[in-house]
Amino acid sequence: MKGGRLNLEISGKLSQKLHITPQMKQSLAILQMPLTELLQELNTCLAENPVLEEIEQEPDEEKTEKKEEKEEKDAKDDVQNEDLEKIDWEELYRDSGEVSYTPSDDEGYDLEKFVSGQENLYGHLMYQLKVTGSSQDILTAGQYIIGSLTDEGYFDLEFSEVAEETGVDEDTVAKALELIQTFDPAGIGARNLRECIAIQLCQFEVEQVYIDFIAELLENHEKDLIAYRYDEIKNSLSIEDDTFDHMLFLIRKTDPKPGMNYAKDSNHSVTPDVYIVKKDDGYDIILNEDGMPALRMNSYYLSLLRNKELDGDTKEYIEEKIKNAIWLIKSLNKRQKAIYKVVKVLTEVQADFLEMGVDFLKPLKLKDIADETGLHESTVSRVTSGKYAMTEQGLFELKSFFVKGLDTDDGDMSTQKVKSMIRSIVDSEDADKPYSDQKIVELLNGDGIKIARRTVAKYRDELNIPTKSQRKRSRR
CATH class of the missing domain: 1.10.10.60 (Homeodomain-like)
Structure with a gap:
């Protein structure tokens, strides 16, 4: 290159990047899973990892006799789990029995005194109504509307009928219904299928043009839709194939019967992840570990690694399964400890709420619990996401403890x-x-x-x- 000069320069740059391994993803997922999902995950892990084995549970009388022995072993496990990633393989083969997960017992509490874990639609909606801070007339009309919904979640009464029964005016009844239609599950309180789907699409933040198209589709072409006469619909609405396909996709995302998941005869139920038991000097936190398997590593596969004639592929396979088993067991222990710590602080802060109801909720943020427990805010968020606490007052989602x-x-x-x-x-x-x-x-x-x-x-x-x-x- 005439008149030019080519400069070659080598420079170095140091940067940090976090590489999320499959084990780390699994650990984060386990932290966030409610109990029912966790049990499914553990069953899958037991089926896929031969190194993991379930310990046969002991009868209650033997559990009582060995309680002190278990507490000593748990203390030893806590120390050992701190260095699981750095563990020496030969030492692991010798002491494999110490790397285990055992569900805690309930210390003899009678959990039958708690209300059922079956969550009904009425209770789910009434809780949401109470925390809105609405006027007494709205609350009165709202309670009547909620109590009158069909099993599918639809409202099929006239405003005049509600007004006559409750003593509030029809405008108030309309406002109460409009409020209820913003509640979870999406689409609740709709007066017909079109409104049900429109409400859900609005909550999904779908563009208004699609909501209008779908409303017209359901109003004027419902029979064509059921009969799969899609070409006639597209010609009538003057829309392209991709637009129509997207409309069908949006419709399939909605639930035409949002109340059915909470119907009395449905299989939908909420399994509490933790029990909060009132005592004279505060509350006891009992993790629900019903059905949780006690896990340890299979000594047979560990002993195989001592075999000098073991081929390389087999050795690599077993070592990988051992690492996965260790990570799973450690993740379970960390999960249970994190839930306990978070719920313990929640009950201390919101003791008035547990004692007297939603009107006594105190302002609380994720950061407040993170500061008290020493956990990261994201960890607190995962711990409280989708999990429920059973109290003597009823069943509450853990996120209900947080208010602005x-x-x-x-x-x-x-x-x-x-x-x-x-x-x-x-x-x-x-x-x-x-x-x-x-x-x-x-x-x-x-x-x-x-x-x-x-x-x-x-x-x-x-x-x-x-x-x-x-x-x-x-x-x-």
């Missing part, structure tokens, strides 16, 4: 409590001179609650409270 809060002079206050205060302020205002959002802010500030006007407006909308001018006109 606002700053006050006395500390944080839950958003449910603030919403309740906003509702009380509006209910007590002069009908001819309703309060503006800014005036509500000032009244709350007077009670030591620091809140922005836009937050008051947001909560007012969520409570289905009209604006100042709308309230004034409606009361004339």
Whole structure:
């Protein structure tokens, strides 16, 4: 290259990258699995890994006699598990019996006194209704609506009938139904199939154009759809093949009978992952390990590795299975310890909630529990995801223990409590001179609650409270 100069330069750059191994993925998955999924995973592992074996459970009387011996062994396991990745293979062959997982016993608690783990639709929806902080009229109408839903989850009454039975006006009944239609499961409280699917698609954040197309499809072409006359539908709607295929995909994602998973005669049930038992000086945390197999490593396969004539492929295969078994056992122990630590702190913080109900929930964030337990926020999130706690008050999802809060002079206050205060302020205002959002802010500030006007407006909308001018006109 004329007039130019070619420079060659070698530079070095040091960077850190986290490589997620299959074992690490399995460990994270185990941490997040509820009990029913975990049992399926363990059965799969036992079937696929010959090094793993299930220890035959001892009768209750023998368990009692060996309790102290087990506690000593658990302490030894805790020390050993710290260095599982660095373990010397020869030492492992000698001491293989120490690497094991054994479910803890329930210390003689009678868990039959707890309410059933079967979760019904009514209880599931009523919990969601109570934590909205809605007015008493909305709660009254909402409770009647929830109690009147069909097994499929549909609402098939007239607003006038609900109004007559509950003593609230029809507009309030409509607002209560609209609120319930935002609850889980998606599509609940719909008045027909079209509305059921539309509600679910909205919650899935599907583009409005597809929601409108699907509504037209169900309204005008339901028979064609059932008869697979797809060409006629596409010609009538003037849509391309890929658009129609996407519409079918979206429809298949929805549940036409969202209430059936909670029907009394269905097989759907929620298995609690932990029991919270009230005692005089606090709460005991009992992990539900019903059906959990006690695991250890098979000594036969470990002894095979001592055979000098063992071929390389077989040796590599057994060593890989041993590593997988060790990782699984360690993951199980870590899972149980993490659940115990998190739930222990949850019960301490939310003792009033467990004692007196949802109105006494305190503001709580994942970070608060992470700080108290020394676990990472992501670990706390996985521990509480999809898991349920059985209490003497009933069955609660662990994420129910977490609520947002606002700053006050006395500390944080839950958003449910603030919403309740906003509702009380509006209910007590002069009908001819309703309060503006800014005036509500000032009244709350007077009670030591620091809140922005836009937050008051947001909560007012969520409570289905009209604006100042709308309230004034409606009361004339």
